Amino acid sequence: MHEPQKKWLWHLVFAGCLGLIVLSTWLVSQKVDYPWNWQRISSYIINTDPAEITAPGDGTIELNENGQLVLNLDNGDPAVLISDYTTLEVTDGDLIFEGDILATVEQWEFGTILHGLFITIEISIYSLAIALVLGLITGLMRISTNPALRNLAIVYIEIIRGTPLLVQLFIAYFFIATVLELDKFTAGVAGLAVFAGAYIAEIVRSGIQSIPVGQMEAARSLGMSYPKAMIYIILPQAFKRTLPPLAGQFINLIKDSSLVSVIAVVDLTKAGREAAGSSFASLEIWFVVALLYLLLTGPLSWAIQRLEKRLSASD
Amino acid sequence: MTDTADNIIIADKVDKYYNNGALHALKAVTTNVHRGEVVVIVGPSGSGKSTFLRTLNQLETIQSGTITIDGVDMYARGTNINKLRENVGMVFQGFNLFPHKTALENVMLAPLKVAKRSPAEVQEHARELLYKVGLADRMENYPSQLSGGQMQRVAIARALAMRPDIMLFDEPTSALDPEMVGEVLDVMKSLAAEGMTMVVVTHEMGFAREVADRVLFMEEGALLVDEKPDAFFDNPEHPRLQQFLSKIL
Numbered sequence: 020m021h022e023p024q025k026k027w028l029w030h031l032v033f034a035g036c037l038g039l040i041v042l043s044t045w046l047v048s049q050k051v052d053y054p055w056n057w058q059r060i061s062s063y064i065i066n067t068d069p070a071e072i073t074a075p076g077d078g079t080i081e082l083n084e085n086g087q088l089v090l091n092l093d094n095g096d097p098a099v100l101i102s103d104y105t106t107l108e109v110t111d112g113d114l115i116f117e118g119d120i121l122a123t124v125e126q127w128e129f130g131t132i133l134h135g136l137f138i139t140i141e142i143s144i145y146s147l148a149i150a151l152v153l154g155l156i157t158g159l160m161r162i163s164t165n166p167a168l169r170n171l172a173i174v175y176i177e178i179i180r181g182t183p184l185l186v187q188l189f190i191a192y193f194f195i196a197t198v199l200e201l202d203k204f205t206a207g208v209a210g211l212a213v214f215a216g217a218y219i220a221e222i223v224r225s226g227i228q229s230i231p232v233g234q235m236e237a238a239r240s241l242g243m244s245y246p247k248a249m250i251y252i253i254l255p256q257a258f259k260r261t262l263p264p265l266a267g268q269f270i271n272l273i274k275d276s277s278l279v280s281v282i283a284v285v286d287l288t289k290a291g292r293e294a295a296g297s298s299f300a301s302l303e304i305w306f307v308v309a310l311l312y313l314l315l316t317g318p319l320s321w322a323i324q325r326l327e328k329r330l331s332a333s334d
Numbered sequence: 335m336t337d338t339a340d341n342i343i344i345a346d347k348v349d350k351y352y353n354n355g356a357l358h359a360l361k362a363v364t365t366n367v368h369r370g371e372v373v374v375i376v377g378p379s380g381s382g383k384s385t386f387l388r389t390l391n392q393l394e395t396i397q398s399g400t401i402t403i404d405g406v407d408m409y410a411r412g413t414n415i416n417k418l419r420e421n422v423g424m425v426f427q428g429f430n431l432f433p434h435k436t437a438l439e440n441v442m443l444a445p446l447k448v449a450k451r452s453p454a455e456v457q458e459h460a461r462e463l464l465y466k467v468g469l470a471d472r473m474e475n476y477p478s479q480l481s482g483g484q485m486q487r488v489a490i491a492r493a494l495a496m497r498p499d500i501m502l503f504d505e506p507t508s509a510l511d512p513e514m515v516g517e518v519l520d521v522m523k524s525l526a527a528e529g530m531t532m533v534v535v536t537h538e539m540g541f542a543r544e545v546a547d548r549v550l551f552m553e554e555g556a557l558l559v560d561e562k563p564d565a566f567f568d569n570p571e572h573p574r575l576q577q578f579l580s581k582i583l
Binding site: 231233234236237238239240241242243244247251252255256259332 | 423426433434444496
C-alpha cells in the first residue's frame with residue numbers, strides 16, 4: 020500500500036530526466052557553430068513553389084475581344100489563351116520569347132522527404148507481406164521430419180543470417196536483378212523480404228515448438244490431419260506467443276529498409292541525403308528523417324501491443 | 335474370449351521399441367476388447383501401459399504385430415489414420431484442452447472441421463454433452479478459467495463430440511487434486527453404463543474393481559495378467575501382481 024503513493028515521485032523524476040536531456044541538447048546545439056535554419060527544410064516536406072506557365076514559342080501578348088490576354092505566336096500557330104493563373108507576369112503588348120514565364124499558379128505538392136517516406140512505407144509493406152509468407156513456409160519446413168524440406172530451410176536461414184543485409188542487397192541488385200531484369204525497387208523489396216523471412220522463420224519455428232506436444236496429440240486424436248491441427252490449434256497459439264518478437268522484426272524491417280538507398284531507391288533515407296545535400300540544412304533534415312521513422316515504427320509497436328492484449332483474453 | 339466378430343479392438347503381438355531398439359517398450363502384447371467392454375490397465379510406472387494405450391490410436395507407432403480397430407487393420411496399406419481416429423476418442427492425463435478456445439468451442443471444433451457436420455447440429459450436440467458432464471454453466475469459459483476436474487470433463491465431452499465407438503483414457507485423474515477425482519470418475523462411470531467401449535489406464539483401483547469388465551496388469555512392457563476384477567483383486571495368482579497389489583492396496 021506504500022508503493023502507489025510513491026509512484027508520482029518517480030514519474031516526476033522521469034519527466035525531470037527527460038527535460039534535462041532536452042535542455043542539454045538545446046544548449047549544445049547553441050554552442051556548436053551551426054546556423055540552425057528550420058524554415059529551409061519546409062520545402063523538402065511540402066513544396067509550395069508556384070508552378071509556371073511558359074510560352075510555347077516567340078510572339079506578342081494582346082487583348083482579345085473578350086478582354087483576355089492571349090499570346091499571338093509568330094509562327095502562325097493559333098493564339099494561346101492565358102488562363103487558370105494566380106499571378107500574371109505579362110501585359111498587353113509585351114514581346115515574348117519561347118520559354119518566357121507568362122503567369123504563375125499557386126499550388127503545393129509533396130516534397131522530396133515525403134516522397135521518400137511514401138516509398139519507405141511501400142517497400143516496408145510489400146517486403147513485410149512477402150517475408151511473413153516466406154517465414155511461415157520456411158518455419159514449417161524447418162520443423163518438418165522430411166530431410167529435404169528441413170535441410171533446405173536450414174541452408175536458407177543460415178546463409179541469410181550469416182551475411183550482412185547490405186551485401187545481400189548489392190547481390191540482389193547487381194546480380195539477381197540483372198539476371199532476372201528486375202527494377203531496383205523490386206530488387207530492394209525482394210532483398211529485404213528474403214532477409215526478414217529468414218528471421219521470421221526462426222521466430223515461427225520457436226513459436227510452434229513452444230506449444231506443448233499434447234496440443235498436437237489432442238488435435239490428431241480427434242481425427243484432424245496435420246495441416247488442420249496446425250491451422251486450427253498450433254498456429255493460433257504460436258502466433259500469440261510470437262507477437263512480441265514479430266513486432267521487433269517488423270520494426271527492424273522498417274529501419275533496415277533504409278539500406279535500399281544504396282541501390283538508388285529513393286526511400287526516406289536517400290531522400291534525406293539528397294535534401295541534406297541541396298538544402299545546406301543537413302542537421303535539421305536528419306532530425307526530421309529520424310522523427311519520420313519514429314512515426315512509422317511507433318504506431319506499429321503500439322498496434323501490436325493492443326493486439327497482444329486482445330489475444331490474451333483467453334489467458 | 336468369445337466370438338471374435340464382436341472384438342472392436344484386436345491387438346496381436348504388438349512390439350514397440352524406443353531408441354532404435356535399445357528399449358523394448360511393448361513385448362508381444364496381445365489382447366482383444368469386446369464392443370461395450372470396459373478394460374482397465376494397471377501396472378507400475380514405466381510398465382508400458384500408457385504406451386500400449388497410445389498405440390491404439392497410433393499416437394505411438396509399433397514395430398511389429400497388428401492392431402485392428404472395428405475391423406480396420408491400422409497398418410494396412412490404404413488405411414486412413416485420421417478416419418480411424420475419429421472413431422477412437424482419447425482423454426489425456428494433462429487434459430490438453432485448446433487454451434485459445436472456450437469450453438464450447440473445444441467441443442465443437444472437431445465435429446465442425448473434421449466431420450463437417452452442420453454448425454447448428456454440432457452446437458446442439460456440444461451443449462448436450464457439456465450438460466451431460468455437468469458443465470452447462472461453464473460453456474463460455476476458457477480452459478484457464480476452469481478447475482482441473484472441469485477441464486477433464488470438457489476433454490471427455492470433446493472426445494465424445496466425434497461420436498466415437500471407443501474411448502481411451504490415459505490416467506485421466508492423475509493430474510487432479512484429490513477432491514476433483516470423483517467428479518471425473520462419475521462421468522466415466524455413466525459413460526460405461528451407457529455401453530461405451532472403454533480402455534482406461536489408471537491408478538484408481540476402486541474404479542477398476544467397480545466398473546471394469548476386465549483388468550489387465552502390465553509390467554516392463556509385457557501383459558502379465560488379464561482377469562475379471564474379482565479374480566484380479568481378490569485372488570491374484572501371478573507373483574508380480576501380488577507384489578504390485580500389496581504395495582498399493
